[in-house]
Amino acid sequence: MQEISLLLAVGLNHYLILSAILFTIGLSGVLLRRNLIVVMMSIELMLNAVNISFVAFSKYNYNPEGQVIVFFVMTIAAAEAAVGLAIIVSIFKRFKEVNIRFFEHLKG
């Protein structure tokens, strides 16, 4: 019976598990991929996973602070995407490829 109720009654834990799965997928993308743009996309995935858990906690605890934090996270994510893509463009200009192994040549 427990399995049936787990399928039918969606609660905070379901959203947390969804968030955890999404975060883990993003983490594996950051660790396994070599393309810098896909790495940045995986970082966006992780940020979105955290946003889901913030909003879920905010709803189930009746506390709007979580949604305010999601605002801040979204702003930081947009800024991070802009700066990261600028760095990727500068790497591409120099090496004609966007692979993460060129990051070590970035200085100077």
Added chain:
Amino acid sequence: MSMDTVLFWFLSLIVIVPALAVVLLSNPVYSALSLVMTMVGVAAVFATLNAYFLAGVQLIVYTGAVMVLFVMVLMLFDLKHDLQTFSRGKVSGFLKIAGVGVMAGLLVGAISLATKKPSLIVEGSPLANELAAAAASGADNTKILAENLFLRNMLGFEILGVLLLVIAVGTVALSRSKGGTHARD
């Protein structure tokens, strides 16, 4: 089976399958399009959690602005094929996958520990009463969100404004150095 339940499972499918596609597909353009799908799914998840304003912001900022930025940069690069999609090395690859597994295990363990005490609702606080009343009356919580943002978190909001200005100037400076994005040196 209630409508909310069906919606949740459908949306979790919509979120997770394109997220897997982002990591697994070797063409970065397909990854970007899958990421758009994931972002739309996350916006819908926000809507099911009664965060309608955040759902709109998610659609506008992520699928509108950030993803367009990604796709524009991808088009700038002309990457039809992605040489060496995944990282080399059997040992390091195994270590990375093991690290991801440990992370997943930690998360599942934390959640299953948390199920023993499912909620941290502060009963009886004025904020909880206000929000419960708003949820009961069917009103959206955009007003409460705005009050919280502009009255209690004003400093953070202004610091974010300054940060965005710095980021805008820095990005332009970074991408204009040595001839801009169209340099053919």
